[in-house]
Amino acid sequence: MKIPKLKLKSQLALFNALSKALIITLLVIIVPYLVSEISIRDTDNVLIHKLDQVIELVDSLGIDNYIDMESEFKTFGSYNILKEEYISIEPIDHDTLVDVIEFSQRVIEEEIVDYRVLSYSIHENDNNYLIEIGKSISTIYRFQYNLKRFTFIFLIVVISLTFILDLSFIQYLLKPFEKIVKKLKNTNHPTSFNYSTVKTSTSDFLYLDEIISSLMQKIEAAFNDERDYISNVSHELLTPVSIIQSKLDNIINDGQLQEADMIKIFESKKTLRRLTNLVRTLLMMSRIENEEYILTEKVNINNTITNVIEEIEDRISAKELTLKSELKAKDFIFKGNENLLFTLFYNFVNNAIRYTDKGFVKIETLKQTNQFIVKITDTGIGIAKDKIPEIFSRFKNSHETKDSYGLGLALSKKICDYHKIKIDVISEINKGSSFILKFPA
Amino acid sequence: MRILIVEDEKSLASEIKQFLEKEEYNCDLAYTGSEASEFISVNPYDFILLDIGLPDYNGLDLIKEAKEYNSEAYFIVITARGELEDKIKGFDLGADDYLPKPFSLLELLSRIQAITRRKFGQKMAEIQFGDFILDTTKKHLQYNDHAINLTKKEYKLLSYLILNKNRILDRLQLTEHIWGEFFEDDYDSNYIDVHIKNIRKKLSEYDDTNWIKTVRGIGYKFEIQ
Numbered sequence: 001m002k003i004p005k006l007k008l009k010s011q012l013a014l015f016n017a018l019s020k021a022l023i024i025t026l027l028v029i030i031v032p033y034l035v036s037e038i039s040i041r042d043t044d045n046v047l048i049h050k051l052d053q054v055i056e057l058v059d060s061l062g063i064d065n066y067i068d069m070e071s072e073f074k075t076f077g078s079y080n081i082l083k084e085e086y087i088s089i090e091p092i093d094h095d096t097l098v099d100v101i102e103f104s105q106r107v108i109e110e111e112i113v114d115y116r117v118l119s120y121s122i123h124e125n126d127n128n129y130l131i132e133i134g135k136s137i138s139t140i141y142r143f144q145y146n147l148k149r150f151t152f153i154f155l156i157v158v159i160s161l162t163f164i165l166d167l168s169f170i171q172y173l174l175k176p177f178e179k180i181v182k183k184l185k186n187t188n189h190p191t192s193f194n195y196s197t198v199k200t201s202t203s204d205f206l207y208l209d210e211i212i213s214s215l216m217q218k219i220e221a222a223f224n225d226e227r228d229y230i231s232n233v234s235h236e237l238l239t240p241v242s243i244i245q246s247k248l249d250n251i252i253n254d255g256q257l258q259e260a261d262m263i264k265i266f267e268s269k270k271t272l273r274r275l276t277n278l279v280r281t282l283l284m285m286s287r288i289e290n291e292e293y294i295l296t297e298k299v300n301i302n303n304t305i306t307n308v309i310e311e312i313e314d315r316i317s318a319k320e321l322t323l324k325s326e327l328k329a330k331d332f333i334f335k336g337n338e339n340l341l342f343t344l345f346y347n348f349v350n351n352a353i354r355y356t357d358k359g360f361v362k363i364e365t366l367k368q369t370n371q372f373i374v375k376i377t378d379t380g381i382g383i384a385k386d387k388i389p390e391i392f393s394r395f396k397n398s399h400e401t402k403d404s405y406g407l408g409l410a411l412s413k414k415i416c417d418y419h420k421i422k423i424d425v426i427s428e429i430n431k432g433s434s435f436i437l438k439f440p441a
Numbered sequence: 442m443r444i445l446i447v448e449d450e451k452s453l454a455s456e457i458k459q460f461l462e463k464e465e466y467n468c469d470l471a472y473t474g475s476e477a478s479e480f481i482s483v484n485p486y487d488f489i490l491l492d493i494g495l496p497d498y499n500g501l502d503l504i505k506e507a508k509e510y511n512s513e514a515y516f517i518v519i520t521a522r523g524e525l526e527d528k529i530k531g532f533d534l535g536a537d538d539y540l541p542k543p544f545s546l547l548e549l550l551s552r553i554q555a556i557t558r559r560k561f562g563q564k565m566a567e568i569q570f571g572d573f574i575l576d577t578t579k580k581h582l583q584y585n586d587h588a589i590n591l592t593k594k595e596y597k598l599l600s601y602l603i604l605n606k607n608r609i610l611d612r613l614q615l616t617e618h619i620w621g622e623f624f625e626d627d628y629d630s631n632y633i634d635v636h637i638k639n640i641r642k643k644l645s646e647y648d649d650t651n652w653i654k655t656v657r658g659i660g661y662k663f664e665i666q
Binding site: 247 | 450459463613617630636656659
């Protein structure tokens with residue numbers, strides 16, 4: 001059986017309740033037993049004390065005072081009207097010494113009464129006598145019964161009280177701890193961490209809070225360094241490119257060059273553009289890795305895809321392909337980054353168009369067993385089975401004929417990972433490819 | 442028109458200046474934020490090209506400052522840092538456009554022209570060539586009274602060519618202008634050629650003039666006397 005994970009507070013409360021229930025049960029069983037033991041011992045002491053008094057009386061007044069050896073009943077008996085106690089003295093024949101305390105029943109005035117009876121033999125005037133002192137135990141029983149009931153109620157009250165007290169104390173004690181946990185729960189990014197200290201009188205929590213804060217500070221600093229670094233690299237790389245580009249623009253604009261030179265300048269611009277795209281794509285990937293894009297926009301995926309199609313449909317018609325769009329998924333709203341998702345779909349559709357010379361490119365949205373799916377299918381050149389695993393790695397190109405640096409799909413993969421979207425690829429050489437994007441629920 | 446170029450890369454600043462002066466804009470150069478701040482307080486500018494990655498100044502503060510001087514200048518923000526927040530912050534503070542480095546000088550010019558048209562209204566909105574009229578506010582083309590049906594991209598391409606008339610535009614510039622900075626890694630695509638072919642076909646239904654000349658190996662040029 002899997003034990004459910006509980007909060008510390010609940011675990012403590014649960015343990016508290018269970019341990020108290022155990023204590024109640026034990027006490028309810030043990031206390032009456034102990035009490036009866038004690039009251040019996042107490043009764044016994046009273047009996048012994050009374051016996052001493054009786055023996056003293058017999059010694060001072062003589063046994064004859066109690067027993068008339070001439071009479072028909074050679075016994076002495078005395079009990080009080082409520083039959084709670086009785087004393088009897090009678091002669092016995094045998095020589096054995098008797099000295100016992102036991103429970104026994106006596107019939108007094110045709111009524112059976114439970115007694116604790118002390119029997120003791122004495123030797124007086126050459127005769128043996130047995131002294132019995134009895135004390136009714138019905139009072140003990142009643143006391144015991146009352147005690148049982150009372151302890152039970154008492155324990156319930158006391159324990160519920162302490163339970164409530166314990167619980168509120170635990171609650172109070174763990175409040176700072178819960179605040180720390182809440183702080184961590186609310187932090188999905190180091191920059192969103194709340195650095196205000198949690199008020200607590202518990203040194204451990206104080207320590208925990210301080211350590212977490214200082215670790216978070218380190219993470220945030222590392223994150224900011226990384227961001228500055230990316231931003232600086234971007235600046236350092238793109239500024240020189242920008243200078244060259246402007247110079248080339250001015251050369252072309254002056255219009256004093258021969259045609260052959262113009263073409264060379266244009267080729268250089270193309271190379272520069274390639275470099276720019278490379279840098280931009282790499283930077284975008286670093287930014288995704290550094291989690292700089294917010295993922296909290298509510299994106300209507302069908303709308304985004306419609307925008308992509310609008311942006312790209314002229315390419316479809318330029319290549320004389322058919323565009324099929326089947327946006328069947330209703331209410332396809334996904335929490336993510338709209339710009340990144342646009343880039344993602346744009347890349348996939350653009351790729352599909354690029355590697356397809358005949359047939360169609362199809363874009364679908366659908367819902368399969370509660371999962372939203374975007375599917376991009378083409379009738380293009382396809383990808384060999386053994387090449388499929390590597391199409392998403394950087395600088396790998398499965399289409400040897402085209403000169404590309406294979407960053408497009410690597411970027412798409414990054415965007416998918418960032419949004420926890422799963423990609424499935426089905427492809428067959430010269431038949432076409434299908435990219436299936438499975439969105440997290 | 443008077444333009445202030447705020448750019449700490451001297452070499453880039455002078456290229457921009459050279460290009461814009463040829464287009465008959467008056468340009469001042471400021472290499473630092475404090476220089477720029479001084480210029481703004483003294484001179485009225487129509488445009489301020491602002492690189493927000495200045496060593497001594499947060500470029501965005503300059504926009505605020507300029508607004509305080511009641512400057513009516515339009516701001517075009519330039520950055521190589523490509524920070525998304527900068528773009529958003531820039532627009533929030535009243536920047537009129539945003540260009541990521543590296544940009545083509547023609548693109549810069551077309552942004553300046555677009556803002557000018559937007560702000561100065563109808564006068565410059567209609568451009569005539571032959572019996573064609575290109576209406577840049579309604580974004581459509583007509584021949585005498587016939588409306589010519591152009592797709593969005595075709596219109597964008599044609600108007601860009603016309604606004605840069607008699608100038609060679611290479612395929613990259615055209616691609617960049619039409620598709621923006623999408624991650625295009627197909628450098629030899631012929632999408633532009635297909636669009637040009639379609640535009641030519643549509644124009645030739647009305648007029649035999651070859652308005653759009655092909656510049657072999659480079660791109661196209663819209664020719665008008």
